[in-house]
Ligand code: FES
């Protein structure tokens with residue numbers, strides 16, 4: 001009856017969902033530079049070619065295993081520091097200087113993308129699907145800043161459910177209204193939980209701000225690949241957007257980065273307004289992060305006694321467990337998919 005077991009992907013320190021993962025901020029990788037990045041247990045060399053495109057390759061040179069981040073970017077390719085073999089942007093060996101011709105070897109490359117000021121890597125053998133995005137901003141231009149980078153002593157899945165742990169909004173964050181979520185699948189890798197209550201008539205604060213809301217208090221969380229969450233919250237006339245981009249470290253710990261987003265506003269005035277709004281968004285994010293910082297350093301997550309208020313958490317666990325799992329470090333596909341029996345266990349509560 002436990003919500004976590006070795007067969008489930010959720011909260012598993014050895015498995016993760018195939019998907020897009022943040023690698024490093026775009027600003028940290030200038031044209032012609034290469035960086036060593038350890039992502040989900042695997043070592044990569046990520047570089048920016050002369051045209052500006054970002055290329056991610058497995059770190060170790062097929063010749064003798066030198067780390068390619070010690071090498072040099074040349075055009076769209078990379079040259080190994082050690083014996084100067086060169087690989088192009090497809091990872092194909094195009095030069096072995098001592099032989100005067102290339103050898104038929106290659107390094108593995110991974111799809112990359114840049115969005116919200118971040119370089120993302122597609123981790124998986126399948127064709128990449130959609131990059132994480134804020135649902136409300138799918139087709140509009142936006143502005144962003146990177147917020148804080150942090151490490152937590154618990155699994156990314158566990159950290160992320162904080163945003164839909166309806167009960168703790170009252171106990172930890174003193175929110176004077178009851179939050180009730182309705183879930184909606186955006187696609188097979190993304191699920192949205194949106195608050196559907198107006199609630200809180202007994203609170204003077206809620207009565208005061210009531211005129212600002214058309215229907216309910218806007219608060220929704222969209223989860224992508226079980227590892228990145230985008231929060232949308234605020235009154236009708238001004239929505240704040242906070243992205244929690246997480247990835248798993250050794251032993252199921254979390255390394256994360258917050259990204260603050262707002263709609264694009266034109267002109268110098270628009271730009272100035274956005275600086276203020278993004279700063280404000282960061283304060284909103286900090287407020288929610290601050291209340292329960294400590295509990296995530298010590299938690300041993302195991303939802304043994306789910307109550308009604310935990311319904312969304314169970315749904316999220318199920319959503320994560322239904323996705324394609326890969327293995328920590330090797331990035332190999334997991335052969336035995338989660339049995340439907342173990343999913344069913346959650347539904348019985
Ligand atoms: S180890 Fe890379 S060229 Fe020899």
Ligand SMILES: [Fe+2]
Nearest residue numbers: 162288291292
């Ligand atoms: Fe919280």
